[in-house]
Amino acid sequence: MTTNIDNGIKIAFQAISLLIFFLLQFPNHVAFNINNEPWLTTTEPEPTPTPWPEQFHALLYMNLTTTHLQLSDLWYDWPKGRNVNIFQKQLGILLYDIEWNNGTSFYYTLGADAQCQMVDFGVGIPRPDFLDGARYLGRVVTDGFLCDLWEKVDFIWYYEDVLTKRPVRWDFYDGISSHVMTFEVGAVLPDSVVQAPAYCFTELTSENEFSASVKV
Ligand SMILES: *[C@@H]1O[C@H](CO)[C@@H](O)[C@H](O)[C@H]1NC(C)=O
Numbered sequence: 001m002t003t004n005i006d007n008g009i010k011i012a013f014q015a016i017s018l019l020i021f022f023l024l025q026f027p028n029h030v031a032f033n034i035n036n037e038p039w040l041t042t043t044e045p046e047p048t049p050t051p052w053p054e055q056f057h058a059l060l061y062m063n064l065t066t067t068h069l070q071l072s073d074l075w076y077d078w079p080k081g082r083n084v085n086i087f088q089k090q091l092g093i094l095l096y097d098i099e100w101n102n103g104t105s106f107y108y109t110l111g112a113d114a115q116c117q118m119v120d121f122g123v124g125i126p127r128p129d130f131l132d133g134a135r136y137l138g139r140v141v142t143d144g145f146l147c148d149l150w151e152k153v154d155f156i157w158y159y160e161d162v163l164t165k166r167p168v169r170w171d172f173y174d175g176i177s178s179h180v181m182t183f184e185v186g187a188v189l190p191d192s193v194v195q196a197p198a199y200c201f202t203e204l205t206s207e208n209e210f211s212a213s214v215k216v
C-alpha cells in the first residue's frame, strides 16, 4: 500500500540519499551538456564551488518531478553528524527526515496517524566539500541571480551566486529542483527537535524497505 509517508520517503530518498550515494561511490565522468541555458561568457579563471558551511539552515522551495511543491527546512550540521530536512508538502503532511552520519535515517510524522520509518542507507551525510571535482559548466542567470553552474556525476546541477557564493538552486537528475530562499550560516537546530519519537523504536521496522512503514 502506498501511503503519504511512503511517497515522502521516496522523494527524500531521491533528493538526498541518492545524492550521497552517487557522490561517494562514483568517480567523476564526462557528462552531457545543457544546451538550453543562456550562457554568459566570463574571462575570469574557472571558479570552484564554495564548500558548504559546517552548519547552516536553509529554507528550500522544491518543485518535485510530479510538479507537486514542498518547502523544506534544511538544517545541515557536519560537526553533529546530521542532516535534517523538515518537509512541508503543499496542503499535506509535515515530514521529518533526520539523517545521521552513521547511515541511519529516520522518517516520521507527528500527531494523529503518526508514522515512523527507519532506514539504513549505509552511507553518511554529504561532506561539506561534496562538490569537489564537479565540472564547471559556466555562468547563467537563474531565479534572477547571476550564478556559476557546476554538474557532478550526472546527478546534481548546482547554481551558486557569483556575488555572495551562496547556493541559489540545485537540480537533481530526475527533475527535482530546489530553490534556496534563506541561507543562515551557523544556525543550529536544537537537539530536542531531532530526537526520533518513541514509536520509531517500539514497533517492528524493516530497514531498507520503503513499503515497511509503521502505523502507530
Ligand atoms: C515546476 O517544474 C515544472 C517542470 O520544470 C514546471 O513546468 C513548473 O512550472 C514548475 N512549477 C512551479 C510552481 O515552479
Ligand SMILES: *[C@@H]1O[C@H](CO)[C@@H](O)[C@H](O)[C@H]1NC(C)=O
Residues within 6 Å of the ligand: 100, 102, 103, 104
Ligand atoms: C545512528 O545514530 C543515531 C543517532 O544517534 C541513532 O539513533 C542510531 O541508532 C544510530 N544507528 C546505528 C546503526 O548505530
